[in-house]
Amino acid sequence: MWRLHQFPLCPFSRAVRFALAEKGVVVELVPVTPWGGRDALVAMNPAGQTPVLENGTLTLCDSMAILEYFDETVERAPLLGAGAAERAEGRRLAAWFAQRFYGEVTAPLLRERMYKRVVTREPPDGNAIRLAGRAAEVQLQYLEYLLDHNRWLAGPTFGVADVVAAAQISVADYLMGIEWGGHEAARTWYSALKSRPSFRSLLSDRMEGVRPPPHYDQLDF
Numbered sequence: 001m002w003r004l005h006q007f008p009l010c011p012f013s014r015a016v017r018f019a020l021a022e023k024g025v026v027v028e029l030v031p032v033t034p035w036g037g038r039d040a041l042v043a044m045n046p047a048g049q050t051p052v053l054e055n056g057t058l059t060l061c062d063s064m065a066i067l068e069y070f071d072e073t074v075e076r077a078p079l080l081g082a083g084a085a086e087r088a089e090g091r092r093l094a095a096w097f098a099q100r101f102y103g104e105v106t107a108p109l110l111r112e113r114m115y116k117r118v119v120t121r122e123p124p125d126g127n128a129i130r131l132a133g134r135a136a137e138v139q140l141q142y143l144e145y146l147l148d149h150n151r152w153l154a155g156p157t158f159g160v161a162d163v164v165a166a167a168q169i170s171v172a173d174y175l176m177g178i179e180w181g182g183h184e185a186a187r188t189w190y191s192a193l194k195s196r197p198s199f200r201s202l203l204s205d206r207m208e209g210v211r212p213p214p215h216y217d218q219l220d221f
């Protein structure tokens with residue numbers, strides 16, 4: 001049995017949970033945070049980061065490495081497209097959302113609205129939240145541009161770019177960082193993902209001490 005060491009608002013862990021559920025791989029969730037019990041995490045992953053996936057024999061770290069491992073070993077629900085060009089575009093966009101969206105939107109929101117609340121008990125920095133909101137707006141515009149050209153983010157089929165982007169957006173949305181107004185194409189795309197059974201368990205998960213807005217787990221938002 002695979003065990004995923006993660007916490008509910010880790011967007012990289014969410015990407016793994018979403019992808020493995022699509023593929024029908026069952027995992028047991030083991031709660032761990034990078035800011036507490038760090039020694040145990042570092043013993044599994046020298047980077048001291050979540051997610052870590054292990055089955056007692058094999059330990060896999062880094063969400064993209066985990067997704068690629070399962071895409072190579074489980075045929076169902078392929079995440080990387082059939083052609084080399086589509087695979088390259090999927091990887092490019094997955095890196096974009098894991099680096100740019102995370103760095104400019106998810107990470108500041110996690111720091112201001114989760115970490116400071118739950119761990120350090122400091123007030124959030126309103127300016128950092130405003131900047132994250134502006135960055136989210138630019139990211140949603142880019143999402144709309146991509147959806148103007150393709151049914152899914154990287155091409156005609158659902159894949160790794162959709163998984164990684166939706167995982168980041170779900171955390172930003174939980175932390176009230178997404179203003180959906182004026183982004184109909186992005187909203188339609190996200191609503192389709194929200195309705196997938198593989199995404200539902202993410203939406204029902206809660207981080208202790210941090211409540212999402214009412215629209216967060218609704219299909220009509």
Ligand SMILES: N[C@@H](CCC(=O)N[C@@H](CS)C(=O)NCC(=O)O)C(=O)O
Nearest residue numbers: 010011012034049050051062063064
């Ligand atoms: N490249 C890694 C990034 C993972 C990551 O940044 N995880 C965050 C939690 S969401 C973390 O553990 N941060 C603690 C740290 O970097 O020390 C992946 O894709 O798995």
